[in-house]
Amino acid sequence: MADFTGTTTVDAPQKALFAFLSDVSNLPRYFARMTSATPGNGEEVHTTAQMPDGTTVEGSAWFRVDDAAQHIEWGSESASEYHGAVDVRAHGDNASEVEVHVHTTRVEPGDSEVQEGVETTLAQIKRLVEEQGAAG
Numbered sequence: 301m302a303d304f305t306g307t308t309t310v311d312a313p314q315k316a317l318f319a320f321l322s323d324v325s326n327l328p329r330y331f332a333r334m335t336s337a338t339p340g341n342g343e344e345v346h347t348t349a350q351m352p353d354g355t356t357v358e359g360s361a362w363f364r365v366d367d368a369a370q371h372i373e374w375g376s377e378s379a380s381e382y383h384g385a386v387d388v389r390a391h392g393d394n395a396s397e398v399e400v401h402v403h404t405t406r407v408e409p410g411d412s413e414v415q416e417g418v419e420t421t422l423a424q425i426k427r428l429v430e431e432q433g434a435a436g
Contacts, residue, residue, distance in 0.1 A: 302409040304402045306418040312429045314390040321386055322365040322372055332420040381405045398425055
């Protein structure tokens with residue numbers, strides 16, 4: 301069992317940033333390796349991802365948004381017990397802090413590939429929102 305966490309500060313208001321992150325259609329824009337995400341029934345999301353070895357994986361996951369807490373959870377039913385969360389908090393007047401958590405039993409604690417994925421996701425969020433105004 302392994303848990304991975306990363307945090308970054310983004311120059312964007314909390315509500316606008318959370319609206320961007322909680323929109324299922326934006327998931328492939330910021331999640332490392334995800335190539336498509338389509339809403340299904342209720343909390344269901346159909347996803348496609350490109351794995352590090354080049355294979356493409358398709359599946360269904362759940363995606364839960366708590367607007368009041370500015371908290372998003374996701375996961376899939378699999379042997380790896382994969383799930384994660386994103387929390388958005390105000391950081392000063394016009395900035396936000398984004399924290400990403402990932403849990404999986406597929407790798408050992410400290411796995412550099414998974415931690416790199418978390419860091420890449422955070423960098424992508426920061427770049428999209430700050431450089432392209434994706435949340436505005």
